[in-house]
Amino acid sequence: MDKFSFLHPGMKSHFSDRFVTRISDCLGWYKEGMSGDVGLIGLPASKSSITPSHSSGAPQTIRSCLNSYTTYSGERSKDYKDLRILDFGDVRIHPTNLDETISRLYISVKEMLEVRACERYVLLGGDHGVSYPAIRAFQDHYGTVGVIQWDAHHDVRNLEDGGRTNGTPFRSLVESGHLKGDHLVQVGIRDFSNAMKYHEFAKDHGIKVYTMGDVEQTGIVPIVKKEVERLSKITNIIYLSVDMDAADQAFAPGCPAIGPGGLTSRELLASVSEAAKHEKVKAMDIVEVDPAVDFRDMTSRLAAHVMVRFLFL
Amino acid sequence: MDKFSFLHPGMKSHFSDRFVTRISDCLGWYKEGMSGDVGLIGLPASKSSITPSHSSGAPQTIRSCLNSYTTYSGERSKDYKDLRILDFGDVRIHPTNLDETISRLYISVKEMLEVRACERYVLLGGDHGVSYPAIRAFQDHYGTVGVIQWDAHHDVRNLEDGGRTNGTPFRSLVESGHLKGDHLVQVGIRDFSNAMKYHEFAKDHGIKVYTMGDVEQTGIVPIVKKEVERLSKITNIIYLSVDMDAADQAFAPGCPAIGPGGLTSRELLASVSEAAKHEKVKAMDIVEVDPAVDFRDMTSRLAAHVMVRFLFL
Amino acid sequence: MDKFSFLHPGMKSHFSDRFVTRISDCLGWYKEGMSGDVGLIGLPASKSSITPSHSSGAPQTIRSCLNSYTTYSGERSKDYKDLRILDFGDVRIHPTNLDETISRLYISVKEMLEVRACERYVLLGGDHGVSYPAIRAFQDHYGTVGVIQWDAHHDVRNLEDGGRTNGTPFRSLVESGHLKGDHLVQVGIRDFSNAMKYHEFAKDHGIKVYTMGDVEQTGIVPIVKKEVERLSKITNIIYLSVDMDAADQAFAPGCPAIGPGGLTSRELLASVSEAAKHEKVKAMDIVEVDPAVDFRDMTSRLAAHVMVRFLFL
Amino acid sequence: MDKFSFLHPGMKSHFSDRFVTRISDCLGWYKEGMSGDVGLIGLPASKSSITPSHSSGAPQTIRSCLNSYTTYSGERSKDYKDLRILDFGDVRIHPTNLDETISRLYISVKEMLEVRACERYVLLGGDHGVSYPAIRAFQDHYGTVGVIQWDAHHDVRNLEDGGRTNGTPFRSLVESGHLKGDHLVQVGIRDFSNAMKYHEFAKDHGIKVYTMGDVEQTGIVPIVKKEVERLSKITNIIYLSVDMDAADQAFAPGCPAIGPGGLTSRELLASVSEAAKHEKVKAMDIVEVDPAVDFRDMTSRLAAHVMVRFLFL
Amino acid sequence: MDKFSFLHPGMKSHFSDRFVTRISDCLGWYKEGMSGDVGLIGLPASKSSITPSHSSGAPQTIRSCLNSYTTYSGERSKDYKDLRILDFGDVRIHPTNLDETISRLYISVKEMLEVRACERYVLLGGDHGVSYPAIRAFQDHYGTVGVIQWDAHHDVRNLEDGGRTNGTPFRSLVESGHLKGDHLVQVGIRDFSNAMKYHEFAKDHGIKVYTMGDVEQTGIVPIVKKEVERLSKITNIIYLSVDMDAADQAFAPGCPAIGPGGLTSRELLASVSEAAKHEKVKAMDIVEVDPAVDFRDMTSRLAAHVMVRFLFL
Amino acid sequence: MDKFSFLHPGMKSHFSDRFVTRISDCLGWYKEGMSGDVGLIGLPASKSSITPSHSSGAPQTIRSCLNSYTTYSGERSKDYKDLRILDFGDVRIHPTNLDETISRLYISVKEMLEVRACERYVLLGGDHGVSYPAIRAFQDHYGTVGVIQWDAHHDVRNLEDGGRTNGTPFRSLVESGHLKGDHLVQVGIRDFSNAMKYHEFAKDHGIKVYTMGDVEQTGIVPIVKKEVERLSKITNIIYLSVDMDAADQAFAPGCPAIGPGGLTSRELLASVSEAAKHEKVKAMDIVEVDPAVDFRDMTSRLAAHVMVRFLFL
Ligand SMILES: [Ca+2]
Ligand SMILES: [Ca+2]
Ligand SMILES: [Ca+2]
Ligand SMILES: [Ca+2]
Ligand SMILES: [Ca+2]
Ligand SMILES: [Ca+2]
Ligand SMILES: [Ca+2]
Ligand SMILES: [Ca+2]
Ligand SMILES: [Ca+2]
Ligand SMILES: [Ca+2]
Ligand SMILES: [Ca+2]
Ligand SMILES: [Ca+2]
Incomplete structure (x- = not known):
C-alpha cells in the first residue's frame, strides 16, 4: 500500500490543532440515506437583481x-462538535432563463425537504429573489410558515415593471397566498430606502414592520423575541430570512445595496440568536452578500457567523 | 416624428419602478425664474487641503x-416626493490661483442667494476651506449667522504658516467678524487631534466646544438640540457645517483625515435630523469626503444620507 | 436676466483649455431631424454572460x-474637431426577461438605423451577446454584412446548454443565415481557450480564423488589411466586432474573461485603424469590458481609444 | 556655510504648523546615556503566525x-508635549530560524530594560508570538508580572502541533511559570473562535476570562478597572497585551484573524485608557496588525491611538 | 433511490457546455494503483522568503x-482531452520549523516519484526555496538532472546570512553536488537585481547565464531551444524551474519581487512551449506567485497557462 | 557602553546579505562640504496639476x-557600488501659494547647483510643472541647455486659461527664452492626446517632435541616439525630462494621465540608457508618478529603474 508521509490527496493540507473542531469539520456532503441535524443548500442565483450583483458567489464564500x-461557545460552556450538517450542494441554475432558475430552486428545496434527512435547514443565497421559491417549498412541505425578515427594504415591489426581481419575493408570497401578511415580520426597515406605496402594501396586508427607529428605541432583541413568540402560536414553523443589508454598511460592506444607519454586527448576531433558539424555528436563509465587491470577505464572515448562531442552540 | 421604443437620448436608462420616487427625481437644474424648496450647489475645491485630498470630486459622487x-420616510409615514431641489451646478475653480478660487466660491454662493429661488440650501464641498467663503456669503445675505460644526477638529489654525487652508475656515470667520465666537458650536472634537493653542483660541473667543467625551456622556442629540435652541435666539439663521471626519473611520473611511473614536453613522444622522428640523436652520455644507480613497462610495453614501436628513423635515 | 459668474447649471465645471477640443465636445444627444457623422448607441446588457459580468456598466464608463x-492626430497633422457624433442613448433593458432584452436591442438598433441620421455607427456593449441582435439589425437594413471579430474566442457555442449567452452570437448569426460563414473573420483566437467542436464548426462553415500564432508570425495589420479587402468585394458593409479580451490581460485587465498571451494595445489599435479606414466599414461594436473589476478604468480607456481609431479616418 | 532656503537634507519636508506638536515630535532614537519617559521597541516577527500574516510590517506603519x-487632550485640557519617547528601533529577526528569532526578541527586550532609560514601555508586534519572549523579559527584570490581554482568542494552544506559534504565547508563559494563571486577565474572548480544551485550560489555571457577553452586559471599562485593581495588589508590574483582533472587523479590518461581534473603537480606547492610568501599568504590547491587508492603514491608526492612550496619562 | 433534479452534492454547480473539456476535467486525485500522464503536487511553503510572501497560497489558486x-489547441488542431493528470495534493508544511518543512517537501516529492504513476510532473510552489528539495528528489530518483531556470535572479546567495531562503536554492544544489554548474541554465537574468559576487559564483561554476539583454538581441526561443538540446545530451532528465518574476511586472504583477524590464507573457509562454516539447523534459516547477497581492489572479492565470504549455505537447 | 545584540536604533532592521550592495546603500544625506557623483533632490509639488494628482508623494516612494x-550590471559585468549619491532632501512647498512654490523650487535647485558638490543630478517630481523652475535653474547655472522629453504630451499649453499648470512647462521655457525650441526634443507624443494648436506651436518654434508612430517605425533608441548627438553639439549640457506617462498604462498604471498605445518598459529603459551615456547629459527629472493611485508601487519601481539607468554608466 502507498504510504505518503505528508501528502493526503483530496484533503486540505492546512495546519490543524488536535483540540480544535472547526465548523467545516461538522460538514459533509449529503449521500442517500444519511440523516443529520441541519441541512445546507446553496441557491446561487443573482441574475434577478435590480442593481448589479454577483451574490451568486456567496454560497461558496460563506462555506469557506x-x-x-x-464549534465551541464559551458563553454557554458548550461544545457543539457533534452537530452534523449535511450539505446538499448548490442548485444548478440556468444562465439565461430566469423563470427556469426559480423553478429549479423551488424543486431543489422541495426535494431536499422530501428526503427528510434533517430537522432544520440553512439556505445560502444568492439574492433575495431566492426566498420566494424557497419559502414556497417550505410552505408546501410544512404547512403554515411564519417569517422573520431582517432587511432594510420591504421587498414587496410590483411585478409588472421588472418581473420577479430580488425586490419582489414577499409581494409574490403574500399575493399568492403562500404567506399570510400577518405571518411576516420585517425588522430593520430603513427610512428613505422604500416607497410609500410599498409601506402601504405592508400595512394593508397586516405585515408587521419594525423600523430602525423602533430598533433604536426598544432594542432589537425584545422585538424579535416578542414576534417569534407570537408567530409560534399561529404557524407550523418559523423561517428566518436574513438580508445582510439590514446591517450598516460599516459592518456589511459587501452587500449590493449598502447604506448607513443600519444594524451593528452585535445587534444582528444577538437578534438571530434570540430567534433561533425557539423550537419552531426550522429554517434560515442568508441573502444579498456579494463577495465580488466585499472587503476581505468581511460580509461573508458576518454571514457565516449569523449561520453559526442558527446552527448551535 | 421619430419614435424610439426603448431609447430615450439624454435620459438615464436605469430600471425604474413606477411607485418609487428617487431623490434624484426631485432634482433639476436651476433655470432663470425658477423657484424651489432647496438650492443645491457644488463647491469642488480641495487644493487648499493640508493633507492630500481630492475632495473636489465629492459634489459629483454625492449627487449620484x-x-x-x-423620498419616503416610514418613521414619519410621509412622502416628500413633491420637494423641489434646484441644482445650481458646480463653481468653476481656478487650477493654480487659490485666492481666486475662494473669491469665486464667495461670489457664486452670493449670486445663488441673490436670485432668491429657494428657502434653504445645501452646499457640497470640497474641503472645509469652502466654508469660509460660503458662510461669509450667507452672513452678507442674511445677517447674523449661527453655525453648528460637526468635526473632529477645531479648524482655527493660524494663517501665517500656510495661508487659507482647510484648517483655517473658522479662524478666518471669527477673526474677520463674520461669525461671533459664541455663535459657533463645535461637536465631536477629538482628543489628540488638535493643538492646545487652538483649543484656547476656541475658549478665548467663546466658541462652544463639545468633545467626543461629552457625546459619550450625554448623547449627541441633546447637545445639538440645546445648542440649536440657544443659537436660534441670537442669530438670524443657522448654518450646519458637517465635516464628515466627525464620524469614526469605520463609518466614513473616505475622509482625508480619518481616525478612530468618532461618531457612529446613527449618531451623525440622528443629530443632523434633530438640528435640521428647527425653522431657523437654512443651510448645510458637507465637506471633506474624498471619493478617490473611499470604499464603494461608502462615505459619499453617508454624506448623501446626511443631506437627506436636512432635505426632508 | 440671471448672470452667474462661475456657475453654469447643467454644464460640466471642469478646467477647459480654449485650444483643446475633447471628443466629448463632438458628442451631442440625438434629437429628431438631426444628422451627423457617427451614431452612438449603448447596449448595456450583460445578464446573458456565462461568467460573472457587469459589462452593462461599460457604455457609461467608455463614454466618460x-x-x-x-480630436487631433499629430501622425496625420489633422484635426477632426468638426466630426459630429450623435448619441442615441442606452437601450432600456429588462431586468429578468433576457429574450425581451435581445428583442429590445434589435428593435433599438433597427430604429436608430431607420432614422438615417448618420453614415457610420459605434455600438457599446454590454457583453458579446449584444452582437447577435445588433448585426441582425444591420443585415436587415443594409443587406449582406461582413464581420471582422477581434476575440480570443470563437463564440459559436451550442444553444441547448444555456440559451443565447455571450458565447453564442456568431453561432446564432451563422445558423440563422444572417451572416454567411465566409463573411466572418476571427482574429486573435487563443489556444486552450476554445473547444475542438467549435473550431470545427468554424472551419465547416467557412469562417476565416486567425490565431495568436498567425498574429505572431505575420503581424496583425496585414491580416486585417487582406481580409477587409476580401470582404469588401463580397458584402455590402463591413462591421467590426471588438471583444476586448482579444487583448492580453496586461493591457485589458477589466474583461470578464482575461488571460495572457493576447494582443498588445498597440497591435489592437493599429489593426482597428487599418480596418476602419476602408469605406465599406460602417459599424463597430466594442464589448466585454466590465468596469466593476477594472483597474483605473484602464480597459475602458483602451476601448475608448479603439473607438477613436474608428471615428477619425 | 551652506544655507539652503527650503531644503533640510535628512528632515521631513511636510507642512508644519507652529502651534502643533505631533507625537512623532516627541520621538527620538535612543542613544547611550539618554533617559526618557517611554521606551519604544519594534518586534517585527510574524513568521510564527498560523494564518497568513505580514504583521512584521506593523512597527513601521504604526510609527508613521x-x-x-x-499631544493635546481637550478632555483633560492638558498638553503632553514634553513627554519623551525613546525609540530603540526594531529587533533584527532571522529569516528562517524562528527559535533564533524568539531568542533575539527576548534578549533585545531584556537589553532595553537593562539600560533603565525609561519607566514605561511600548512594544509593537509583530504577531502575538512576540508576547512570549517580551513578557518573559519583563518578568526576569521586574519580578511578578500581571497581564491584561485584549483578545478574541485565549492563545493557549498546545505546542506539539505546530511549535511556538502566535496561538501559544500564554500557554508557554503559564506552563513555564513566568506568568501565574490568576495573574492573567483575558478580555473580549469571542464565541465560536476558541476550542473547549483551551477554555478549560484557562479555567484550570485560574486565568480570568471575560467574554464579549460580559462586555455587553457590564461594559468593558468596569471590568478592566476591577481587574487592574486586583492585579495591582498581587504583582509587581502590570503589562497590557493588546491583540487588535479584539476589535470588531469593522473597526480593525487589517488584523489577520478578523471577525464580527467584537469591540468598537470607543470601547477599546476607553478601556485601555482606564487601565493605563494605574501606576503599576508599565508596559503595553500591540500585536496582530497586518498593514499589507488593511484599508488605508485604518487598523494601524487605531493601534497608534491605543498607544497614545497608554502614553499620555 | 434519491433523485435530485438540479442538485449534485459534492460536485461543482457551474455552467457546463457539453463540447468543452476544461483542464480541470482532466484532473483527479491520485489513489493507490492509479497511473496517468502527469503528476501534480503542491509545495505550499513560503516562510523562507526574504521579502514578504504568501506564495504558499499559489497551488490552490493556480489549480482553480x-x-x-x-484542452484544445487550435494552432495544432489537436484536442488533449484524454490527458490524465493525477493530483497528489499539497504537502503539509510545518508552521514554525522551516528545516522540517524542507525535509517534508523532499520526502513527499520522492514518495510521489516512487509510486511511478506518471511520466512527467508539475510542482507548484510556494517560493523558489522549494526547488532545492524538489530537484534533489528528482536527482535521487532519475540520476543526472539538467535545469532550465526562468528567473530575474541567480538565486545563489550565501547561506550564512539567512539560512536556506528562497534566494539560495541553486547555491545549495550546486554546492551539494546535486546539480552540476553547467547543467544549470538561467534565462531572463536582470540588471541591477543581482550582486556581482553571485554572478561570479555562476560563472565560476559554469552556470549558463542569459540576461534580458541576450533575450532582446536573439529572442528567447532560440536560446531555450539550443540549451535544451545541449542539456539533453549530458543529463538524464531536464527539469524546468519557472520563477514567475522573470516576467515583467506588467504581465506578472503578483510576484513578491516584481520589477520592470522583464519578459512579456508571449515570450514566456513561447519559450516554455519550446522547452517542454523535448522528450527529456520530465518536470516543471512554477514558483513565486503570491495570490494575496495579485490583481484578479492575473499572475496565477499566467502560471496556469505556463503549466498548460508543459502539459500538452 | 551600551551594547545591543540585535537592535540598532536609527537603522533599518531589514535582512541584509553581505555581498549585496543596494542602491540605497550608495545614498547619504548631503552635508556641508561633501562631494559626490550624483545629487538627488525631491520636488514634491503637484497642486498645479490639471487632473487630480498626488504626485507630490513620488519622491518618497521612488526613493524607497x-x-x-x-548596484551590479551583469550585462556590463560591472559593479557600481562606489557611486556616491548625495541626497539634498525635498523642497518644502507652500500649501496654498503656488507661485511661491515655483519660486522655492527654482531657488532650491539653484542653491543645490551652487554648492557644486556633484557632476550630475536627479530631480524627482512632483508633476511636470516642476521642470519649468528646474530647467530654468540649470540654464542659469550651466548656460545653454538641451532637453530630451519623454512624454505623451507636448506640455506647451497657453497660460491664460489656468496659469502655470503641469501642462505648460515647456511653453514657459521656450517663451521666456530659457530654452530654444530646437534645443527641445519630444519623444513618444501620442495621437488624440494633444491639441492642433500646440502641435503647431511646437513646429513653429522648431521643437523636434517624435510620435509613437515614429517610435513604432524606427525604434526609439536610434531616435534618442541621433538627437543626443545633435544637441550635444549646440548646447552646454543636456537635461532629460521623463514624464512617466510616455509609457503605456500597462507598464505605468500610476500616472495621473494614463492611456494605451505608449512605450513598453523595455523601450523606455533602453532609450534612457542610450541617452544617459553621453557625457553632456548632466541631469534628469522624473515626473508624473502618483503613488496614491498606483498598483503595488509599480510605476515608482519603473521610475526608480529609469533613475538607475541614469546613475550607472
Ligand atoms: Ca431584501
Ligand atoms: Ca435589502
Ligand atoms: Ca474641518
Ligand atoms: Ca476635520
Ligand atoms: Ca466574444
Ligand atoms: Ca472573448
Ligand atoms: Ca492573540
Ligand atoms: Ca486574537
Ligand atoms: Ca528565483
Ligand atoms: Ca526571482
Ligand atoms: Ca508632461
Ligand atoms: Ca504627459
Missing part, C-alpha cells in the same frame, strides 16, 4: 468562511 | 448617491 | 473616457 | 501613524 | 485557474 | 523603491 469558526 | 435614496 | 481624448 | 496625532 | 483553460 | 535595486 465556516472554516474560521469553531 | 442621491439616486440610492427614496 | 472619451473626455480624455482630443 | 503617530504623525497623525497631536 | 486551470478551470479557465480548455 | 531604490532599495529593490542593486
Whole structure:
C-alpha cells in the first residue's frame, strides 16, 4: 500500500490543532440515506437583481468562511462538535432563463425537504429573489410558515415593471397566498430606502414592520423575541430570512445595496440568536452578500457567523 | 416624428419602478425664474487641503448617491416626493490661483442667494476651506449667522504658516467678524487631534466646544438640540457645517483625515435630523469626503444620507 | 436676466483649455431631424454572460473616457474637431426577461438605423451577446454584412446548454443565415481557450480564423488589411466586432474573461485603424469590458481609444 | 556655510504648523546615556503566525501613524508635549530560524530594560508570538508580572502541533511559570473562535476570562478597572497585551484573524485608557496588525491611538 | 433511490457546455494503483522568503485557474482531452520549523516519484526555496538532472546570512553536488537585481547565464531551444524551474519581487512551449506567485497557462 | 557602553546579505562640504496639476523603491557600488501659494547647483510643472541647455486659461527664452492626446517632435541616439525630462494621465540608457508618478529603474 508521509490527496493540507473542531469539520456532503441535524443548500442565483450583483458567489464564500469558526461557545460552556450538517450542494441554475432558475430552486428545496434527512435547514443565497421559491417549498412541505425578515427594504415591489426581481419575493408570497401578511415580520426597515406605496402594501396586508427607529428605541432583541413568540402560536414553523443589508454598511460592506444607519454586527448576531433558539424555528436563509465587491470577505464572515448562531442552540 | 421604443437620448436608462420616487427625481437644474424648496450647489475645491485630498470630486459622487435614496420616510409615514431641489451646478475653480478660487466660491454662493429661488440650501464641498467663503456669503445675505460644526477638529489654525487652508475656515470667520465666537458650536472634537493653542483660541473667543467625551456622556442629540435652541435666539439663521471626519473611520473611511473614536453613522444622522428640523436652520455644507480613497462610495453614501436628513423635515 | 459668474447649471465645471477640443465636445444627444457623422448607441446588457459580468456598466464608463481624448492626430497633422457624433442613448433593458432584452436591442438598433441620421455607427456593449441582435439589425437594413471579430474566442457555442449567452452570437448569426460563414473573420483566437467542436464548426462553415500564432508570425495589420479587402468585394458593409479580451490581460485587465498571451494595445489599435479606414466599414461594436473589476478604468480607456481609431479616418 | 532656503537634507519636508506638536515630535532614537519617559521597541516577527500574516510590517506603519496625532487632550485640557519617547528601533529577526528569532526578541527586550532609560514601555508586534519572549523579559527584570490581554482568542494552544506559534504565547508563559494563571486577565474572548480544551485550560489555571457577553452586559471599562485593581495588589508590574483582533472587523479590518461581534473603537480606547492610568501599568504590547491587508492603514491608526492612550496619562 | 433534479452534492454547480473539456476535467486525485500522464503536487511553503510572501497560497489558486483553460489547441488542431493528470495534493508544511518543512517537501516529492504513476510532473510552489528539495528528489530518483531556470535572479546567495531562503536554492544544489554548474541554465537574468559576487559564483561554476539583454538581441526561443538540446545530451532528465518574476511586472504583477524590464507573457509562454516539447523534459516547477497581492489572479492565470504549455505537447 | 545584540536604533532592521550592495546603500544625506557623483533632490509639488494628482508623494516612494535595486550590471559585468549619491532632501512647498512654490523650487535647485558638490543630478517630481523652475535653474547655472522629453504630451499649453499648470512647462521655457525650441526634443507624443494648436506651436518654434508612430517605425533608441548627438553639439549640457506617462498604462498604471498605445518598459529603459551615456547629459527629472493611485508601487519601481539607468554608466 502507498504510504505518503505528508501528502493526503483530496484533503486540505492546512495546519490543524488536535483540540480544535472547526465548523467545516461538522460538514459533509449529503449521500442517500444519511440523516443529520441541519441541512445546507446553496441557491446561487443573482441574475434577478435590480442593481448589479454577483451574490451568486456567496454560497461558496460563506462555506469557506465556516472554516474560521469553531464549534465551541464559551458563553454557554458548550461544545457543539457533534452537530452534523449535511450539505446538499448548490442548485444548478440556468444562465439565461430566469423563470427556469426559480423553478429549479423551488424543486431543489422541495426535494431536499422530501428526503427528510434533517430537522432544520440553512439556505445560502444568492439574492433575495431566492426566498420566494424557497419559502414556497417550505410552505408546501410544512404547512403554515411564519417569517422573520431582517432587511432594510420591504421587498414587496410590483411585478409588472421588472418581473420577479430580488425586490419582489414577499409581494409574490403574500399575493399568492403562500404567506399570510400577518405571518411576516420585517425588522430593520430603513427610512428613505422604500416607497410609500410599498409601506402601504405592508400595512394593508397586516405585515408587521419594525423600523430602525423602533430598533433604536426598544432594542432589537425584545422585538424579535416578542414576534417569534407570537408567530409560534399561529404557524407550523418559523423561517428566518436574513438580508445582510439590514446591517450598516460599516459592518456589511459587501452587500449590493449598502447604506448607513443600519444594524451593528452585535445587534444582528444577538437578534438571530434570540430567534433561533425557539423550537419552531426550522429554517434560515442568508441573502444579498456579494463577495465580488466585499472587503476581505468581511460580509461573508458576518454571514457565516449569523449561520453559526442558527446552527448551535 | 421619430419614435424610439426603448431609447430615450439624454435620459438615464436605469430600471425604474413606477411607485418609487428617487431623490434624484426631485432634482433639476436651476433655470432663470425658477423657484424651489432647496438650492443645491457644488463647491469642488480641495487644493487648499493640508493633507492630500481630492475632495473636489465629492459634489459629483454625492449627487449620484442621491439616486440610492427614496423620498419616503416610514418613521414619519410621509412622502416628500413633491420637494423641489434646484441644482445650481458646480463653481468653476481656478487650477493654480487659490485666492481666486475662494473669491469665486464667495461670489457664486452670493449670486445663488441673490436670485432668491429657494428657502434653504445645501452646499457640497470640497474641503472645509469652502466654508469660509460660503458662510461669509450667507452672513452678507442674511445677517447674523449661527453655525453648528460637526468635526473632529477645531479648524482655527493660524494663517501665517500656510495661508487659507482647510484648517483655517473658522479662524478666518471669527477673526474677520463674520461669525461671533459664541455663535459657533463645535461637536465631536477629538482628543489628540488638535493643538492646545487652538483649543484656547476656541475658549478665548467663546466658541462652544463639545468633545467626543461629552457625546459619550450625554448623547449627541441633546447637545445639538440645546445648542440649536440657544443659537436660534441670537442669530438670524443657522448654518450646519458637517465635516464628515466627525464620524469614526469605520463609518466614513473616505475622509482625508480619518481616525478612530468618532461618531457612529446613527449618531451623525440622528443629530443632523434633530438640528435640521428647527425653522431657523437654512443651510448645510458637507465637506471633506474624498471619493478617490473611499470604499464603494461608502462615505459619499453617508454624506448623501446626511443631506437627506436636512432635505426632508 | 440671471448672470452667474462661475456657475453654469447643467454644464460640466471642469478646467477647459480654449485650444483643446475633447471628443466629448463632438458628442451631442440625438434629437429628431438631426444628422451627423457617427451614431452612438449603448447596449448595456450583460445578464446573458456565462461568467460573472457587469459589462452593462461599460457604455457609461467608455463614454466618460472619451473626455480624455482630443480630436487631433499629430501622425496625420489633422484635426477632426468638426466630426459630429450623435448619441442615441442606452437601450432600456429588462431586468429578468433576457429574450425581451435581445428583442429590445434589435428593435433599438433597427430604429436608430431607420432614422438615417448618420453614415457610420459605434455600438457599446454590454457583453458579446449584444452582437447577435445588433448585426441582425444591420443585415436587415443594409443587406449582406461582413464581420471582422477581434476575440480570443470563437463564440459559436451550442444553444441547448444555456440559451443565447455571450458565447453564442456568431453561432446564432451563422445558423440563422444572417451572416454567411465566409463573411466572418476571427482574429486573435487563443489556444486552450476554445473547444475542438467549435473550431470545427468554424472551419465547416467557412469562417476565416486567425490565431495568436498567425498574429505572431505575420503581424496583425496585414491580416486585417487582406481580409477587409476580401470582404469588401463580397458584402455590402463591413462591421467590426471588438471583444476586448482579444487583448492580453496586461493591457485589458477589466474583461470578464482575461488571460495572457493576447494582443498588445498597440497591435489592437493599429489593426482597428487599418480596418476602419476602408469605406465599406460602417459599424463597430466594442464589448466585454466590465468596469466593476477594472483597474483605473484602464480597459475602458483602451476601448475608448479603439473607438477613436474608428471615428477619425 | 551652506544655507539652503527650503531644503533640510535628512528632515521631513511636510507642512508644519507652529502651534502643533505631533507625537512623532516627541520621538527620538535612543542613544547611550539618554533617559526618557517611554521606551519604544519594534518586534517585527510574524513568521510564527498560523494564518497568513505580514504583521512584521506593523512597527513601521504604526510609527508613521503617530504623525497623525497631536499631544493635546481637550478632555483633560492638558498638553503632553514634553513627554519623551525613546525609540530603540526594531529587533533584527532571522529569516528562517524562528527559535533564533524568539531568542533575539527576548534578549533585545531584556537589553532595553537593562539600560533603565525609561519607566514605561511600548512594544509593537509583530504577531502575538512576540508576547512570549517580551513578557518573559519583563518578568526576569521586574519580578511578578500581571497581564491584561485584549483578545478574541485565549492563545493557549498546545505546542506539539505546530511549535511556538502566535496561538501559544500564554500557554508557554503559564506552563513555564513566568506568568501565574490568576495573574492573567483575558478580555473580549469571542464565541465560536476558541476550542473547549483551551477554555478549560484557562479555567484550570485560574486565568480570568471575560467574554464579549460580559462586555455587553457590564461594559468593558468596569471590568478592566476591577481587574487592574486586583492585579495591582498581587504583582509587581502590570503589562497590557493588546491583540487588535479584539476589535470588531469593522473597526480593525487589517488584523489577520478578523471577525464580527467584537469591540468598537470607543470601547477599546476607553478601556485601555482606564487601565493605563494605574501606576503599576508599565508596559503595553500591540500585536496582530497586518498593514499589507488593511484599508488605508485604518487598523494601524487605531493601534497608534491605543498607544497614545497608554502614553499620555 | 434519491433523485435530485438540479442538485449534485459534492460536485461543482457551474455552467457546463457539453463540447468543452476544461483542464480541470482532466484532473483527479491520485489513489493507490492509479497511473496517468502527469503528476501534480503542491509545495505550499513560503516562510523562507526574504521579502514578504504568501506564495504558499499559489497551488490552490493556480489549480482553480486551470478551470479557465480548455484542452484544445487550435494552432495544432489537436484536442488533449484524454490527458490524465493525477493530483497528489499539497504537502503539509510545518508552521514554525522551516528545516522540517524542507525535509517534508523532499520526502513527499520522492514518495510521489516512487509510486511511478506518471511520466512527467508539475510542482507548484510556494517560493523558489522549494526547488532545492524538489530537484534533489528528482536527482535521487532519475540520476543526472539538467535545469532550465526562468528567473530575474541567480538565486545563489550565501547561506550564512539567512539560512536556506528562497534566494539560495541553486547555491545549495550546486554546492551539494546535486546539480552540476553547467547543467544549470538561467534565462531572463536582470540588471541591477543581482550582486556581482553571485554572478561570479555562476560563472565560476559554469552556470549558463542569459540576461534580458541576450533575450532582446536573439529572442528567447532560440536560446531555450539550443540549451535544451545541449542539456539533453549530458543529463538524464531536464527539469524546468519557472520563477514567475522573470516576467515583467506588467504581465506578472503578483510576484513578491516584481520589477520592470522583464519578459512579456508571449515570450514566456513561447519559450516554455519550446522547452517542454523535448522528450527529456520530465518536470516543471512554477514558483513565486503570491495570490494575496495579485490583481484578479492575473499572475496565477499566467502560471496556469505556463503549466498548460508543459502539459500538452 | 551600551551594547545591543540585535537592535540598532536609527537603522533599518531589514535582512541584509553581505555581498549585496543596494542602491540605497550608495545614498547619504548631503552635508556641508561633501562631494559626490550624483545629487538627488525631491520636488514634491503637484497642486498645479490639471487632473487630480498626488504626485507630490513620488519622491518618497521612488526613493524607497531604490532599495529593490542593486548596484551590479551583469550585462556590463560591472559593479557600481562606489557611486556616491548625495541626497539634498525635498523642497518644502507652500500649501496654498503656488507661485511661491515655483519660486522655492527654482531657488532650491539653484542653491543645490551652487554648492557644486556633484557632476550630475536627479530631480524627482512632483508633476511636470516642476521642470519649468528646474530647467530654468540649470540654464542659469550651466548656460545653454538641451532637453530630451519623454512624454505623451507636448506640455506647451497657453497660460491664460489656468496659469502655470503641469501642462505648460515647456511653453514657459521656450517663451521666456530659457530654452530654444530646437534645443527641445519630444519623444513618444501620442495621437488624440494633444491639441492642433500646440502641435503647431511646437513646429513653429522648431521643437523636434517624435510620435509613437515614429517610435513604432524606427525604434526609439536610434531616435534618442541621433538627437543626443545633435544637441550635444549646440548646447552646454543636456537635461532629460521623463514624464512617466510616455509609457503605456500597462507598464505605468500610476500616472495621473494614463492611456494605451505608449512605450513598453523595455523601450523606455533602453532609450534612457542610450541617452544617459553621453557625457553632456548632466541631469534628469522624473515626473508624473502618483503613488496614491498606483498598483503595488509599480510605476515608482519603473521610475526608480529609469533613475538607475541614469546613475550607472
Ligand atoms: Ca431584501
Ligand atoms: Ca435589502
Ligand atoms: Ca474641518
Ligand atoms: Ca476635520
Ligand atoms: Ca466574444
Ligand atoms: Ca472573448
Ligand atoms: Ca492573540
Ligand atoms: Ca486574537
Ligand atoms: Ca528565483
Ligand atoms: Ca526571482
Ligand atoms: Ca508632461
Ligand atoms: Ca504627459
